[in-house]
Amino acid sequence: MTIRPLTPELAEKARVELNEDPNRIAKDVQHIKDWLAKQPHIRARTDDQWLVAFLRGCKFSLERTKEKLDIFYSLHTLAPELFNVKVNDALFKEILDLGTYTILPKTATPTSPVVTVIRPGTYDPDKYKLYDIFSVSILLQNMLLIDNDNMTVAGVQTILDLEGVTMGHFLQMTPSVMKRMAVLSQDAAPVRMKGTHYINTPPGFETVFNAIKSLLNEKNRSRLYVHNKNYDEMYKFIPQEILPTEYGGKAGTFKEINEYWKKKVQHYNSWLEDGVKYGTDESKRPGKPKSAETLFGVEGSFRQLDFD
Structure with missing residues (x-):
């Protein structure tokens, strides 16, 4: 074994x-x-x-x-x-460089969940499909399932940063897309979801937020946190020192963190490529x-x- x-x-x-x-x-x-x-x-x-x-x-x-x-x-x-983008596609590297989906390299404590940051506002909805962004995040998550014990034991906390999100982004969130993403997250992926923290929420966010809440049971509704611009509130859940520089943290910039993951992906390249079988x-x-x-x-x- x-x-x-x-x-x-x-x-x-x-x-x-x-x-x-x-x-x-x-x-x-x-x-x-x-x-x-x-x-x-x-x-x-x-x-x-x-x-x-x-x-x-x-x-x-x-x-x-x-x-x-x-x-x-x-x-x-x-x-x-949901699995459209392959690890050796030019599109994979392109989306990775955008930094739309970032995994923070450190956890708050040795037994804390992994923290991921999703920033939809970093991609152009006229150029990229939400499914493509999601495909890249799935490949990275699959890599962590065999590489990171905090992910498999403690689960994942997510920061959803809506800075720069436009109506074009929201229009991609059709019922069909949401259901597919929901079934993957709920029924298929072996990851415990330990909380989602919304920051920089735009006007009209409440409508989308209520749609998301309607998908969740009571336990998971209680794990949704809206901080908007109040980063100090977010720091109570996710310590400032493990966050990127852009959020007042000490973990390096998003660009530096994503360079770290690009190197890690190279190490797992053939294993990830194998996934198409x-x-x-x-x-x-x-x-x-x-x-x-x-x-x-x-x-x-x-x-x-x-x-x-």
């Missing part, structure tokens, strides 16, 4: 919050591998660290892990637009094949999100 051992602090958090037992991990991973081998319709990664990320995302429930993996790979086939063949699925309608429901209606 090639599973990276956790630090003592993260191991304790994983034990208490995720039911992780180091003595059982190898057996659980093997169980999932054996199950995948018997699924004629799923083409899946079987690296140990990758499967551990899914087990952690499901608190080591084997049944939930199987369900999540099935949905994750079904999405590759039934919503390919995986998905499902619905014609081989035992029982009824999945369709876009079974995953996303009828157009115009939202599934309620239930993050952990």
